[in-house]
Amino acid sequence: MTDDHPDYAHPPRAQRRRSQRFASPAQIPVHGAELPEPSPASAMAAPREIAIFDRSALLRQLELVYGRRYMFDDEVELGLPQPSLSTEEQLRLDKLRWLADDERGPLRPLLFGSEGMRDRLAQARLACPNVATVIDLIDRAVALSVMTGSALTVPPILLLGPPGVGKTHASKAIASALGTAIQAISCATNSDCQQLIVGHPTSWRGARMGVVNEALQGTDTAQPVLLLDEIDKFESHRDEQPYHVLLNLLEPQNSGAILDEYLRVPFDLSHAIIIATANDAHRLPSFIQDRLLMVEIAPPLGADLLGITRRIVTDAIAQAGGAIAAPCEEVIARLARAHPRQIKRIVRLALGFAAGVGRSHLTVTDVEAAERLAVGTVTRGPIGFLQARG
Structure with a gap:
């Protein structure tokens, strides 16, 4: 089993690289040695990263499987014997090794406002x-x-x-x-x-x-x-x-x-x-x-829905390479009668209808044809959050 030292004698490559970041040997922490007291500023500074999993617990689980210390890269380099496991046990070992061999280690950065x-x-x-x-x-x-x-x-x-x-x-x-x-x-x-x-x-x-x-x-x-x-x-x-x-x-x-x-x-x-x-x-x-x-969260209505529709249309036209001109407000208003989840699909189909007749702009007719194809509104009344005016 392990001693109290958090790292093994043969740490993974990522850990070896981290040890090279110190400017001089005097800056390298030594197990059991006294470390310098942090300055008041650094003592009060919020941590920038945390460990998202308990590495010591992970290494203990690997030891239990191997019956010895897990040696990371040296498992292959030294040709060390591997445990004989059932399929289920091997799958678990593979996942433990995936976690242990991740060169990022357990530390991940926190989010700070900007x-x-x-x-x-x-x-x-x-x-x-x-x-x-x-x-x-x-x-x-x-x-x-x-x-x-x-x-x-x-x-x-x-x-x-x-x-x-x-x-x-x-x-x-x-x-x-x-x-x-x-x-x-x-x-x-x-x-x-x-x-x-x-x-x-x-x-x-x-x-x-x-x-x-x-x-x-x-x-x-x-x-x-x-x-x-x-x-x-x-x-x-x-x-x-x-x-x-x-x-x-x-x-x-x-x-x-x-x-x-x-x-x-x-x-x-x-x-x-x-x-x-x-x-x-x-x-x-x-x-x-x-x-x-x-x-x-209420459904978008009025100007909010029109704004969302306009942005969906702008994105769809951009994805089409800008070959179709931005539609007029009448077309936007007609599109806004559809369910927001379906507007994107209808726009793409409408672009196809326009392109099919060699037209570089959308019409209400394109939208209605696309809507019938997308959501089957041939015999239905207006759908969505905006109703057609009488």
Whole structure:
């Protein structure tokens, strides 16, 4: 077993490279040696990065499998004997080694507010006007981070509203504005909440690492946006309590050390930015509602819907190489009668109708033909959030 030293005699390449960053031998920390006292300024400075998993626990698990220390690159270079394992045990060892051999190590940077973030959030607010309340909340959190020099902190948020109002799109816009990764997880199509959050112990058939922990390890930040899409549609095993498992992620005292039951390694998800979406809050138990900042997202209307439609059209025309001219307001208004989720599809089809007759601009006729093809409105009345004038 290991001694108290956090590193092995043969550290991975990434760790060897980190040791080369010190300017002189005198600056290299030595195990057991007295380190210089930090200056008051550095002692008070907020940490810029954190460990997203417990490396010591990981190395202990590797020792248990190998019956000795895991030697990283030297396993191959020295031709060391490998353990004889079952298929299931080998899959677990492969995942442990994947974690241990990652040259980034466990450290990931935290997010700190900047004026650039605030500028990008302002642009996101224009693109997602019906989610302005949430974007303003995050903007204030960024402003506080700028003022205090502390890492960005955002409470778990629930975006509540009917399908197609832009909840998922807004979540991606927020992640982009913050300059962080987004990991979208569909709760509606997940039948195993335990696998989603903490994984299963190896005694379970088909056990695997927790999906959320694997997603965190795959990012370059300690603060990705974890998008729990359609959280009100969690379907799980008959005897499982999915929302009780979800508490591990929503409770700060638990999320700082979520034990992955497959790897038996704790992960720190306490800094992740959690955004959940739902259509019906009544399907969520009260103890989940209490732990989420619920914001109702209304469908975009009037000028907001026209603005969103105009931006969708502009993007579609740009993707088409700009061969089609920007449409007139009459065409924009006709497009805005469609469901926002369908506008993009209708625009692309309408561009094809215009191109098919050699026309370099869109007409209402193109939009109506595209709409009939896309959503089958030949015998239906107007759909969406704007109604045709009588």
